[in-house]
Amino acid sequence: MQTLIQNLIASGAFGKNPPRDLVAAIVVFVMSLVVFLAIALPFAGIVTWVERRVWARIQSRVGPNRVGPQGFLQWLADGVKIVCKEDIVPDEADARLFKLAPFLVMLAFTLPWAVMPFSSSLILADLNVGILYMTAVTALTVVGVLMAGWASNNKWSLIGGVRxxxxxxxxxxxxxxxxxxxxLMTGTLSMQGIIRGQGWAPQxxxxxxxxxxxxxxxILYMSSLAEANRTPFDLPEAESELVAGFATEYSGWRYACFSMAEWGNLFIIGAIITTLFLxxxxxxxxxxxxxxxxxLELITFSVKVLFLVFLSMWIRATLPRVRIDQLMTACWKYFVPISFVNMIGTAVWVAIWPDGNVAMGYIMFAGAIALGAIFIQRVIYYLRRSQMEVYLNPTI
Amino acid sequence: MSTLRTEEMTLNMGPQHPSTHGVLRFVVRADGEVMREAIPDVGYLHRSIEKIAEKVGYRGFMPYTDRVDYVCAMFTNQGWGMVCEKLAGIEVPKRGEYCRVIAAEFNRIASHLLSVGAMAMDIGAMTPFAHVIREREMINDLIEELCGARLTFNYMRIGGVAWDLPPGWREKALKYLDHFDPILEEYNALISWNKIYIERLANVGVITPADAINYNLVGPNLRACGIKWDIRKDIPYSVYPEFEFEVPVGNGQWGKLGDSMDRYVVRIREMAESSKILRQALEKIPPGAVLAKVVRNFKPPAGECQIRVESGRGDMGWYLVSDGTGYPWRVHVRTGSFAAMGIIQKLSAGLMIADLVTLIASLDVIAPEIDR
Amino acid sequence: MSAVSEYAHNIKDTVSTIFEGMAVTASHFMRKPYTVQYPDRMPVRVQDTLPFRYRGILEVDLEICTGCLACERACPIDCIVIVADKDQQTRQLLLSQFDIDIAKCMYCGLCSEACPTGSIHHTTEFEGADYSLESLIRRFVKDPVIAYKAKKGPETDPRIAPILSRGMAYLDQWAQPGGEKPAGEEPA
Amino acid sequence: MEALQILERVKNRFGDRVLEISEKKPDPFAVIDPNAIVEVGRFMNEDPELAMDCLSNESGVDYKDRVEVVYHLFSYQHRHGAVLKVKLPRDNPSVATLEGVWKSANWMEREIFDLLGVNFEGHSDMRRILMPEDWIGHPLRKDFVEPPEYHGISTVRESPIVRLDTKKK
Incomplete structure (x- = not known):
């Protein structure tokens, strides 16, 4: 980034002796715009289509397949439709906050892209507190969501926001x-540093x-799902209870902002897990x-992230939603204590084997493969049991 | 430590709300997530079906009975047919009774499928609903072939059924049942025994057996409280005594006896039992006519009677008063959902808002059946 | 159960049941979708696939309508209006109106059951959307026609015979009320 | 117990407050003095040999000269049932509520109040249940005439078919 700015100034594209900060600002603005428009928005859009197709297959349906090849352009059609819709602000709503809330949610969705480690050199800013920054800015969502819930002046929205x-x-x-x-194991908070602490092989x-x-x-994956309001933790917008939760009163592009942020966040979840563990x-x-x-590295990273995104869709299609008290129970009675155990356990582990235990890597990997084999066996069992060829209606 | 000052809020749930299964309304008084009380407000779907009966005559009322409970219309058909037959002393031919049982049991499966699927959806799992709708569609295809309609069947007549089983239908039905049993198992693996699902349902909306009887709960809701009571077994009608089947009752395996999970599991088990009955009925069905000879201008003698049918939502009581003319003097339907709705206010105290949704679903309330 | 083992049990149950549920959903990736892509991606018209007993929009074969008004009387909602008058000179029944309000019709099938010749019958047609209620009235009589009169022997008129045989076949399969019709299939 | 035996037992207990016992098939019934219905109900509920623990159905019938409220009682314990009736005057019919004996009476009595205009004294929540709060009249009364419109919404739809002849069906 620094070198890019230097080169730009030297090339004279901004005239002689431009103020360095201005150039930096323009560069950062343009770069973020490119990342946002070229990666984040299309990703959020496409992922809605993918999710709908994945859901459809799980539910014995076909899913959207009319717009474009296999319905691939469905997200564009939806986007155009939703942007063309009237942007309604309810009379009784707190108009200023109501209008502001989607921007905050979008902000929380856009900021993490700054430290997204796409490849060894494709990263906007390799902050030395990268992962901390990531968790900090994603938590901004809560402000926007709470604001939306409150400003809508609708009790269902409010419950959604508070949840x-x-x-x-x-x-x-x-x-x-x-x-x-x-x-603890890498001794760094930098995204690139953490990735460099791992190897390419699974073990x-x-x-x-x-x-x-x-x-x-x-635990990190489940917690991230909860933070992104995904099933089984989608209580804020639990559609069977709260209609649409905090987004009930929104329409048009403001609503699109919420849903875009929700689906875009999937990528961020995937990226965090991929960076830290995969x-x-x-x-x-x-x-x-x-x-x-x-x-090649970009592809590797994307494949891993997309697998995790797919996993979250799959989970969403499988699991029911928990209740608010069970959500809190799961967090405070299960996730938090176990996380502490993990922390202490890892600390002890690192104290015993400062450079890691290679044999353990192989054993765990083998265990994971065994688990996968059991899983596939169960899948085949259910496939065999079902006689889906029993189609009674001759039209199919 | 001073107590936290909280303010009660009044929420209006319905009449248009995703989980009210039709058009119901609840006035919920809640303190945050915890409800103080949920007051049901019904009547949004009142179509004065009982008044219509007084105007359209005995035969003409049959299609209207479909609308009393459109999820399992076979039972309302059957109830109306039975109450007229009882008053007029008409004997239904054996094959007619078998056809009734077959159609009704298929309809019971379809009704329970919708119930459990809607319950899963209310809890937030979308996939099971799509799966049960797929199964329900297959049953609807079968029933469509049988009587030409998928929802408002108008299959039964006073004195039997309108149409005999079409050629080849029996084999199709048996083939479907072979498909259905593994699907039920798969469904259980997907949702019923899921830990989150159990946690959501167990110990929610516990009804004691005494309360269940006092509030006149019927059908699966009553059986879930541990009372082994099924009209098909205990006040036998039609040809049910000829079949062997179990009456599943709640056992409090997952929480307290009579909670939402018990009601859910009873429905799941009843589907398997219906499948058993269907297999026997399809095997044993005798030849013969399906409809007794009834004069076209049907006029039962003056008098009154009541019958009870075990519908998908439980004991459905039909009360008919005739004055000897071609038009009923008074028809009254006592439905399961109506009674179930009456207990919600009592059960709702102290539950969470999310639990109200599962409570409604577990009582399997169908709005048109409440309002008629 | 002690607290610790309950804690461990809860985790185990959650993980194992989710594992099982995911296996079920995963198996669905490998199954065919069930939905029908209505209306344009089907090999045949959906109307042609519907069963014989399907109760679609009503149709009347005026050639074999006897003008007996049985259907009008059977209809619980009076959506059928028939005007049939005796012609004073020819002593024949003259049908001057046969209207069905299919916006009001509830497709119960009571009229086609009552018909002695199978003249009024359900088709498998169900796509009846239109712009006004008036356009949903089916008017079957353009000019007054003479009602059909059942002959003693078999029908001889080559124009009417096929229609009548179709109507009678329809009645057969519809198992006329009274139940005298033989069962459609042999019992087990 | 058979329905008639049950009714006999009630008759023995309450004497002439059981106005009439009809043995008409298929469902025999007893007509009870409206003032005694709660007492009779409570007796039938609590008597160990009757143990009518469930009020299975409660419906109202308008017979042009009187209004009847019909109670279908049922005992899950002994698996028998009985039918009770009270006859009320058509103007301002009123009878004591059975809500105190069977909880299920609550909603069913509301329905009867709504559709037939029988007032249940002592009922905890005597409101309309199915019809709107501001509806005038009780629809299941035989002399009820449907108002042509409700809040400016027409309640009738004229048939678009015009009969060619003037003959009324």
Whole structure:
């Protein structure tokens, strides 16, 4: 980034002797715009289509398949439709806050992209407190959601907003605690530093470094789902109870902001987990070409993140929603204590094997494969049991 | 430590709300997430079906009975047919009774499927609902072939049923049942035994057996309280005595006896029992006519009687007063949902708002059946 | 159960049941979708796939309508209006109006059951959307027609015979009230 | 116990306050003095040999000269049932509520009040249940005439079919 600004000034594109801060501001603005428009928005859009298709398949349906090839452009059609809709502000609503809330939610969705480690050199800012920054800015959502719930002047919205606040604030704790084991092992908070602490092979990932990190990864994933208001923790917008929760009174593009942030956040969740536990962009060194290497790393990173995004869709299609008291029970009675155990356990582990235990990596990886095999066996069992060819209606 | 000052708020849930299963309204007085009371307000779907009966005559009322409970219209058909037959002393041919039982049991499965699927959806799991709707569609396809309609069947007549089983239908139905049993198991693995699901339902809305009887709860809601009572077994009608089946009752396995989970599990088990009855009925069905000879201008003798049918939502009471003319003097339907709705106010105290949704779903309340 | 083992049990139950549920949903990725892509991605018209007993929009074959008004009387909601008058000179029944308000019709099938010749019958047609209630009235009589009169023997008129046989076949399959019709299939 | 035996037992207990016992098939019933209905109800509920623990159905019938409230009682314990009736005058019919004996009476009595205009004395919540609060009249009365419109909404839809002849069906 610094070199880019230097080069730009030297090239004279901004005239002679431009103020350095101004150039930096413009560069940062343009770069963020590019990241936002080229990656974040399309991702949020496409992921809605993917989610609907995934859901549809799980539910024996076809899903949106009319707009574009296999309905791929459905998200654009939806986007155009929703933007064209009237932006209604209820009479009794607190108009200023009501209008402001979606921006805050969008802000919480856009800021994390600054430290997103796409590849070894593709990162906007490799902050030395990267992961801390990430958790801090994603928690901004709560302000926007609470604001939306309050400003709507609708009791259902308010309940949704308050639920969201309680939920996000509570789940920050297990999420934060689950980052600790990794930080303990690498000794850094920088995203790139954490990724460099792992290898490309699964047995070198922190996920399989020791039993504690494995549990920590799961807790972090669940907590992140809770923070992103995803099933089974989608209480703030529990559609069967609160209609649409904090977003009930929103319409048009303001509503689009909420849903975009929700789906965009999936990528951020995936990125955090990938960075911390799944080896990030690590790819075997196959070529000395820096560009090719970066592309390969970008692909690796994206595949891992997208798998996690897919997993969250899959979970959403499988699980029911918990109740607010059970949500709190799960957080404070299960996730938080276990996270503490993880932290202490990892600390002891690191004290015994400061450079990690290679054998443990292989054992854990083998265990994971065994688990996967059992899973596939169960899937085949259910496939065999069902006689889905019994279609009574001759039209199908 | 001073107590936290809280303010009670009044929430208006319905008449248009995603989880009210039709058009119901609740006035919820809540303190945060915890309800003080939920006062049901019904009548949004009142179509004065009892008054219509007085105007359209005995035969013409049959299609209207479909609208009393559109989720399991076979039972309302059957109830109306039975009450007229009892008053006029008409004997239904054996095959007609078998056809009734087959259609009704298929309808019971369909009704329970919708109930458990809607319950899963109210708890936030979308997939089971789509799966049960798929199964329900298959049953609807079967019933469509049988009587030409998917929802408002108008299949039964006074004195039997309108149409015999079409050719090849029996094999199709048996084939469907072979498909249905594993699907039920799969459904259980997906949702029923899910820990989150159990946690949401167990110990919620506990009804004691005494309360259940006093509030006149019927059907699965009553059985979930541990009372082994099924009209099909205890006041046998039609050809039910010829079949072997169990009456599932709640046992409080997951929490307290008579909680939402018990009601849910009773419905799941009843589907398996219905499947058993269907297999027997499809095997045993005798030849013969399906409809007794009834004069076209049907006029039962003056008098009154009441019958009870075990519908998908439990004991449905039909009370008919005839004055000997071609039009009923008075028809009254006592439905399961109406009684179930009456107990919600009592149960709601101290529950959470999210629990109200599951409570309504677990009592399997269908709005048109309340309001008629 | 002690607190600790209950704690462990809860975690185990949660994990194992979620595992099982995920297996079920995963198996659905490998199954065919069940939905029908109505209306344009089906090999045949959906109307052609509907069962014979399907109760769609009513249709009247005036050629075999006897003008007996049985359907009008059977209809619980009076959506059928028939005007049939005896012509004073020819002593024949003249049908001057046969209207069905299909906006009001509830497709119960009581009229087609009552029909002696199968003249009024349900079709498998169900797409009846229109812009006004008036346009949903089906008017079957353009000019007054003479009502059909059942002959002693079999129908001889080559124009009417096929229609009548279709109507009678319809009645057969509809198992006329009274139950005299033989069962459609052999019992087990 | 058979329905008639039950009614006999009630008759023995209450004497002439049981006005009439009809043995008409299929459902025999007893007509009770309206002033005694709560007492009779409580007796039938508490008597160990009757143990009518459930009020299975309560409905009202308008017979042009009187209004009847019909109680279908049922005992889950002994699996038998009985029918009671009270006959009320058509103007201002009023009878004591059975809510204190069977909770299920609450809603069913509200329904009877709503549709037939029988007032249940001592009922905890005597409001309309199915019809709107501001509805005039009781629809299941035989002389009820439906108002042509309600709050400016027409309650009738004229049939668009015009009969060609003037003959009334």
């Amino acid at each position: 969201s606040a309680a939920q996000i604030v509570s789940y920050e704790i297990p999420a934060g605690l689950s980052i600790f084991p990794v930080v 070198h990932w922190f996920l399989f470094a020791n039993p504690f990190t494995f549990v920590a990864a799961n 080896g990030g962009w690590q790819f075997p060194h196959v070529t000395n070409n820096v560009v090719a290497m970066n592309v």
